[in-house]
Amino acid sequence: MAKGRGVLSIDSDLISTTSAFFLHxxxxxxxxxxxxxxxxxxxxxxxTTGRQTMDATSARSPPxxxxxxxxxxxxxxxxxxxxxxxxxxxSLPSDxxxxxxIDEMDFFARKKHHDGYPITNDSTDDLxxxxxxxxxxxxxxxxxxxxxxxxSSDQSMVDDGISSNMEDKRAKSEVAVLQAEVERMKVENLxxxxxxxxxxxxxxxxxxxxxxxxxxxxxxxxxxxxxDKIKNNGMVPRQFMDLGLVAAxxxxxxxxxxxSEGGRSRDRSRSPGNNVENTNEDGALxxxxxxxxxxxxxxxxxxxxxxxxxxxxxARLNPAKxxxxxxxxxxxxxxxxRARSEDAMISDGCQWRKYGQKLxxxxxxxxxxxxxxxxxxxxxxxxxxRCAEDRTILxxxxxxxxxxxxxxxxxxxxxxxxSAARMLLSGSMSSADGLLNSNFLTRTLLPCSSxxxxxxxxxxxxxxxxxxxxxxxxxxxxKQPTQFQFPFPNAPQDPANASATALLPQIFGQALYNxxxxxxxxxxxxxxPNRLGQQSQPASQQNPLADSLAAATAAIAADPNxxxxxxxxxxxxxGGAHQNNINSTNNAQTTTSNSNxxxxxxxxxxxxxxxxxxxxxxxx
DNA sequence: CGGCTTTGACCGGCGC
DNA sequence: GCGCCGGTCAAAGCCG
Ligand SMILES: [Zn+2]
Numbered sequence: 001m002a003k004g005r006g007v008l009s010i011d012s013d014l015i016s017t018t019s020a021f022f023l024h025x026x027x028x029x030x031x032x033x034x035x036x037x038x039x040x041x042x043x044x045x046x047x048t049t050g051r052q053t054m055d056a057t058s059a060r061s062p063p064x065x066x067x068x069x070x071x072x073x074x075x076x077x078x079x080x081x082x083x084x085x086x087x088x089x090x091s092l093p094s095d096x097x098x099x100x101x102i103d104e105m106d107f108f109a110r111k112k113h114h115d116g117y118p119i120t121n122d123s124t125d126d127l128x129x130x131x132x133x134x135x136x137x138x139x140x141x142x143x144x145x146x147x148x149x150x151x152s153s154d155q156s157m158v159d160d161g162i163s164s165n166m167e168d169k170r171a172k173s174e175v176a177v178l179q180a181e182v183e184r185m186k187v188e189n190l191x192x193x194x195x196x197x198x199x200x201x202x203x204x205x206x207x208x209x210x211x212x213x214x215x216x217x218x219x220x221x222x223x224x225x226x227x228d229k230i231k232n233n234g235m236v237p238r239q240f241m242d243l244g245l246v247a248a249x250x251x252x253x254x255x256x257x258x259x260s261e262g263g264r265s266r267d268r269s270r271s272p273g274n275n276v277e278n279t280n281e282d283g284a285l286x287x288x289x290x291x292x293x294x295x296x297x298x299x300x301x302x303x304x305x306x307x308x309x310x311x312x313x314x315a316r317l318n319p320a321k322x323x324x325x326x327x328x329x330x331x332x333x334x335x336x337x338r339a340r341s342e343d344a345m346i347s348d349g350c351q352w353r354k355y356g357q358k359l360x361x362x363x364x365x366x367x368x369x370x371x372x373x374x375x376x377x378x379x380x381x382x383x384x385x386r387c388a389e390d391r392t393i394l395x396x397x398x399x400x401x402x403x404x405x406x407x408x409x410x411x412x413x414x415x416x417x418x419s420a421a422r423m424l425l426s427g428s429m430s431s432a433d434g435l436l437n438s439n440f441l442t443r444t445l446l447p448c449s450s451x452x453x454x455x456x457x458x459x460x461x462x463x464x465x466x467x468x469x470x471x472x473x474x475x476x477x478x479k480q481p482t483q484f485q486f487p488f489p490n491a492p493q494d495p496a497n498a499s500a501t502a503l504l505p506q507i508f509g510q511a512l513y514n515x516x517x518x519x520x521x522x523x524x525x526x527x528x529p530n531r532l533g534q535q536s537q538p539a540s541q542q543n544p545l546a547d548s549l550a551a552a553t554a555a556i557a558a559d560p561n562x563x564x565x566x567x568x569x570x571x572x573x574x575g576g577a578h579q580n581n582i583n584s585t586n587n588a589q590t591t592t593s594n595s596n597x598x599x600x601x602x603x604x605x606x607x608x609x610x611x612x613x614x615x616x617x618x619x620x
Numbered sequence: 621c622g623g624c625t626t627t628g629a630c631c632g633g634c635g636c
Numbered sequence: 637g638c639g640c641c642g643g644t645c646a647a648a649g650c651c652g
């Protein structure tokens with residue numbers, strides 16, 4: 001199978017990057033308005049640079065945002081294989097970033113190996129590759145130094161022309177200086193790395209806190225809502241809530257829903273509690289009884305392996321009947337991506353291991369089951385299946401949140417998933433929100449396009465479907481009643497598009513998220529970036545947004561067409577959002593539907609872009 | 621040799 | 637209670 005390995009090259013300003021990475025969330029809303037100006041040259045520049053796409057988005061977070069490496073993706077295309085070595089080299093040269101990137105790469109590379117930091121080697125490579133076209137000072141300097149340093153002969157070569165001892169000395173001294181600098185950078189790199197890790201951990205911790213707080217608040221809400229819901233279905237609303245929370249936690253962490261471990265002994269054994277996150281869950285979720293039944297066997301299992309560990313215990317401890325439901329919902333919250341691809345599966349930047357295959361009943365094409373192997377306990381699973389009617393369409397369904405850092409490429413999907421979860425969650429918040437949101441979108445977007453985004457209640461669990469195929473397939477329609485449509489005029493067609501593909505989901509997710517926000521919160525126009533402030537909503541939202549935003553931004557930057565489309569979509573959303581807010585007619589309906597909120601978003605892409613996706617992602 | 625895929629068996633839920 | 641079905645497990649084999 002294709003493995004995705006994310007190799008990231010991060011610009012020299014790691015810190016800012018990292019910080020942005022985690023901090024970014026707040027800006028999302030703002031971003032939209034900005035995005036309207038997609039055309040904005042700034043973006044393009046950024047895109048080309050591959051740096052800080054975010055900047056353009058929001059003035060607030062200037063340089064720091066994550067750079068979603070659209071380019072990285074492109075880079076990947078160039079690559080043939082995944083070898084680690086290749087990663088380092090390839091990543092560097094391909095983009096403008098090459099420059100200092102060297103060190104930064106390691107961050108994400110973590111898993112595999114960042115052999116020492118052969119800075120010297122890398123730098124040399126850079127020089128060779130680039131020939132110093134970039135013209136960035138850093139590159140040039142470093143490279144020169146290194147080269148000279150390494151081989152005396154080289155120096156001699158250079159020196160010959162000059163032929164003065166003084167010069168030699170000078171050169172040597174310079175070299176020495178440069179070397180020293182390199183060393184210093186190395187150290188700094190390490191330091192940054194540590195910082196990153198620290199930030200990460202802090203971030204996680206904060207998230208957990210958030211979740212806990214949110215939960216507390218929720219509990220209040222629940223009590224209130226619960227009553228209401230009971231009338232309808234008792235459980236549904238909560239589930240969403242939980243999802244949201246979970247999802248929130250999930251950005252970095254999983255959704256850990258604890259199911260009861262009860263029966264799954266076998267599975268569990270395998271997936272030991274690697275994750276620290278369990279704690280999160282503790283705070284976040286409480287289930288009392290193992291099975292409340294709603295979840296199918298499969299569901300249980302899923303939970304248990306990745307998430308269950310700690311959570312399970314916790315769940316037992318806390319008796320809350322509805323919790324189960326929540327859990328189920330969470331589990332069930334899924335993001336389905338429809339894309340045209342001849343490949344067995346689309347590359348999403350993650351590493352997947354196939355653990356099963358089945359012939360689903362209504363489909364002659366087998367369904368493949370994958371689990372994320374980027375981290376030991378990662379609960380994320382995905383199902384890949386070809387559309388029965390149109391076998392060129394590959395339907396990939398993601399479930400759960402990663403409990404580990406992701407390469408940018410993977411972030412897109414991950415964020416999308418989480419966004420979807422949030423959205424669902426938000427829906428739960430204001431009972432109908434999810435639906436409302438969809439309606440929102442529909443109304444807003446419909447005019448624009450031919451492409452569909454549909455929401456259907458039919459699905460057993462809340463699902464957000466992103467249709468990246470050009471045609472709104474009849475297939476979907478039957479399953480899911482289309483309630484609203486999203487127009488995406490142009491879809492990227494290149495391999496590079498793969499990134500775009502990945503991004504789309506995020507974008508959608510964001511859009512959804514925003515909607516949810518709008519509808520649920522009835523956000524004021526301000527759209528304050530501070531999500532934290534909005535505790536009412538699940539904490540999870542905050543993070544994912546940022547990610548998705550970043551991804552979206554990157555994507556936009558990368559592909560003009562796409563950008564335009566997005567811009568249109570965003571604009572419409574934004575514009576429509578307010579209007580929609582007013583329209584809450586749906587609410588009544590939604591309440592019922594809460595249990596399953598399915599949203600389908602279709603995008604018109606040219607066919608075949610998917611193919612590339614596999615190789616294209618940096619991760620691979 | 622480790623990791624991944626393949627594939628039949630197994631499990632639990634659900635409907636009849 | 638039985639069978640169907642989706643989902644997962646895990647032994648066996650493959651691959652680099
Ligand atoms: Zn994962």
